Amino acid sequence: MAELSESTKKNLVSELVHAARDWFAAFSEEGTVEIMVNPDGQVFVDRLGGGMERLGTAGRDSTLRFLATAASLSGQAVTPQSPVLETELPGMEPFFGARFEGLVPPVVSGPAFALRKRASLVFSLADYEERGIFSRGPKETEGLWYEGARSPRDLLSRAVRARRNILVVGGTGSGKTTFCNALLLEMASENGRVVMIEDTRELQCPVQNRVELRTSETVDMQKLLRATLRLRPDRIVVGEVRDFSAYTLLKAWNTGHPGGTGTIHADSALSGLSRLEQLASEGGIGTAASRPVIAEAIHCLVFIRKTSSGRRVSEILAVDGLSAGEYRTIPLLESLWSPTKGECQ
Incomplete structure (x- = not known):
């Protein structure tokens, strides 16, 4: 399909705004996620910081119109025969590349x-510390990058400077x-080259020397990871680790490209390692083979969760290899942390 002209895109975006009239004001608010x-x-x-709340209702016709227009902008169609639409809205104002996942019957009872x-x-x-999102203060430990950290912020800043691989774990x-x-943002103070891989554009990287890669219908994350290794990265960042390509990433982090970061869905920091094992098994790599690679590649686990009062970083674990075949982890947070007092409560 030929690429849409800018004027056509603007017209279709105007149609989106009109179809979104039931909720567009809330979408435009700065704090809306x-x-x-x-x-x-x-x-x-x-x-x-405020969690989820009911906003009101939207008409079925306007929701269908929004879905159809979003499909037109991406050169797709959403029909009963093709009822799932995954796309990004245009990068122009007011949607700025927002990620869109839409469905129509028969996979749902109504358009959603x-x-x-x-x-x-x-x-x-520093913002996380000031807002009290770090639930706990640093545990006194001895060894490597985490020795002598004065706060959770200092702990993670040290991890970045020491080029530790950090996996951010949490639910949807x-x-x-x-x-x-x-x-x-912590990496921005360095002069290194960062290559980022995402399915949809969500990461905001202030590093000047960077390359941003995105998967497509014909190019998956596995292929992009292989290409990344030829782009001379100092750090490799993956938006979300979700399939067998996780194993390729781990090997890359282990072979001359330390200091990366990525996210993964799991219910606790330690469960993030189990999830990596599951993803490796999708490619036929058993636990006996994947566990040593994971233990060597992952240095730090950060678990963030959503609570009734907002997001909280409730766990930071250092991973220190294997002991008797099990992951050896060191909890680096304990007792409640007061960012105003700078001490444990």
């Missing part, structure tokens, strides 16, 4: 979608990508 329209027409909004905004603000580790909507952006 995601808008979700359910099959019954109920609209929910997820706000940064989730529209996730790209991060417009990049929070630093927990804030993994936003936290990963904070780690990328």
Whole structure:
């Protein structure tokens, strides 16, 4: 299909705004993370630091019109025969490349979608500390990069400077990508070359010497990882680790490209390692073979979760190889941390 002209794109974007009239004001708010329209027409909004709340309702016709217009912008069609639409909205105002996942019957009872905004603000580790998102203070430990850390922020800053590989773990909507952006901000003070791989553009990287890669229908993450190794990266960053390519990433981190970061879905910091084992097994790599690679490649696990009062970083673990075939981890946080007092409570 021929690429749409700029004027056609602008017209279609105007149609999107009109179809979004039931919830567009909330979408435009600075703190909004995601808008979700359910099959019954109920609209929910997820706000940064505020959690999810019901916004109101959207008409079935306007939701279908939004879906159809989003499909037209990406050169696709959403029909009963092709009922799932995955795309990004145009990078122009007001949607700025937001990630879109839409569905129509028969896979749902009514048209539904989730529209996730790209991060417009990049929070630093200092911001996380000031907002009290670090649940705990540093545990007194001895050894390597985490020795003598004065705060969770200092702990992670040391990990970045020491070129440790950091895996950010959490559930859906927990804030993994936003936290990963904070780690990328820490990397900006260096002169290294960063290569980033994503399915959809969500990471915000201020590093000047960077290459941003994105998967497509014909080029998967595995292929991009192989290409990355020929682009002379100092650090490799993956937006979300989700398939067998995780094993390729681990080997890359192990062979001359330390200091990377990525995110993964799991329910605890330690479960992030189990999830990596599962992904490796999808390519026929058993636990006996994958576990030593994982233990060597992952140096730091950060678990972030969504609570009723907002996001919280509740675990930071150092991974120190294997002991009797099991992961040896060192918890680096303990007792509640007060960012104003700078001490454990």
